[in-house]
Amino acid sequence: MPPFAAAPKIASKRSVWFACMAPVGAYDESVYTGGFVCARRLRSRGGAKWKTMFCPPSDRRFSPFFTSIFPIISFAFETFLPNPGDYSFLYTGDASNLTTKWWITSENVTENGMYGQKGILYNETIWRAFKGTILVSVACALLAGSIGTMIGYAVSKNRRSRWANYVNSVAFLPYLMPSIAVGVAFFILFSTEKLNLFNTYTLLIIVGTVKYIPFASRSSLNSMLQLSGEIEEAAIIQNIPWIKRMTRIIIPIQKSSIISGFLLPFMTCLRELSLFMLLCVQGFILSTTLDYFDEMGLYAFSSGINLILIVTILVCNTLVNKITGASLDKGIGG
Numbered sequence: 001m002p003p004f005a006a007a008p009k010i011a012s013k014r015s016v017w018f019a020c021m022a023p024v025g026a027y028d029e030s031v032y033t034g035g036f037v038c039a040r041r042l043r044s045r046g047g048a049k050w051k052t053m054f055c056p057p058s059d060r061r062f063s064p065f066f067t068s069i070f071p072i073i074s075f076a077f078e079t080f081l082p083n084p085g086d087y088s089f090l091y092t093g094d095a096s097n098l099t100t101k102w103w104i105t106s107e108n109v110t111e112n113g114m115y116g117q118k119g120i121l122y123n124e125t126i127w128r129a130f131k132g133t134i135l136v137s138v139a140c141a142l143l144a145g146s147i148g149t150m151i152g153y154a155v156s157k158n159r160r161s162r163w164a165n166y167v168n169s170v171a172f173l174p175y176l177m178p179s180i181a182v183g184v185a186f187f188i189l190f191s192t193e194k195l196n197l198f199n200t201y202t203l204l205i206i207v208g209t210v211k212y213i214p215f216a217s218r219s220s221l222n223s224m225l226q227l228s229g230e231i232e233e234a235a236i237i238q239n240i241p242w243i244k245r246m247t248r249i250i251i252p253i254q255k256s257s258i259i260s261g262f263l264l265p266f267m268t269c270l271r272e273l274s275l276f277m278l279l280c281v282q283g284f285i286l287s288t289t290l291d292y293f294d295e296m297g298l299y300a301f302s303s304g305i306n307l308i309l310i311v312t313i314l315v316c317n318t319l320v321n322k323i324t325g326a327s328l329d330k331g332i333g334g
Helices: 062-078 088-092 124-157 162-176 179-189 201-225 229-237 242-253 255-270 286-296 299-324
Strands: 009-011 016-024 027-033 036-043 049-055
Touching: 062 299, 124 162, 124 201, 124 255, 124 286, 124 299, 162 201, 179 201, 201 255, 229 242, 242 255, 255 299, 286 299
Parallel strands: 016 036
Antiparallel strands: 009 016, 016 049, 027 036
């Protein structure tokens, strides 16, 4: 008899528990249900013995809340607290304990813990850094996505070649290196007297492109391997140029996967800190600006910047999904 046949179900409004049978013996054979081990049979020479135990099934409703929704709510609340961690309004029920000074203060105020900073909506440093972050992210996404697509295409067409495996391995190498190590290497290379690109968007774009090529190349390679070779061979027989084969045949067929290869570098670059922290001053891009306000003790500003980054990523992902049908939540290279 299957272990589930003898498992009575005890239900309530909020939870469901399964009474499962736990074995006693030497050989282990497990049965999984709902994300938890519901029954386990241990066979021995004398047969199998079972005893009743209770194990809860997984509830997928709580996991997204605590990993995705709750952090966003927490960041939002932090920007309305008069002092960091002061959640007194929750047990007093007095909404006057909340404040909007971190958002709408339009003057340089030294009191009330503002340290001479304007509110987030009027803070030129934050919005200048936001524009710089968007510029770097878009440039890195376009360059890394284009180079990665070409690498994926070349490797897929010559997958049995030793050079193709070499190119694929070299393209994946930046992913294996820590971000701060990549930043240090480029800091040493481009911070000399003859070649000084420190604190420039050019340096950030170069470093970001090199770091994020593996994301795009892996996504492109997976999508190209799913494409039948006969499709392009038929176009070659018709003497269709390579650029037309790419733009009118290959890219339209694998549009979602290729766009995902552009989208991942963009979103990763938006929130990157360790890669860029040695290559520019604080306030140059949004992630280093967040670090700057953390050092000042303006944690509400840091939470507000986190909230801006999260909303930007969600909006961009939603727009790309609506326009092209590509989205990171549908997988990469699939």
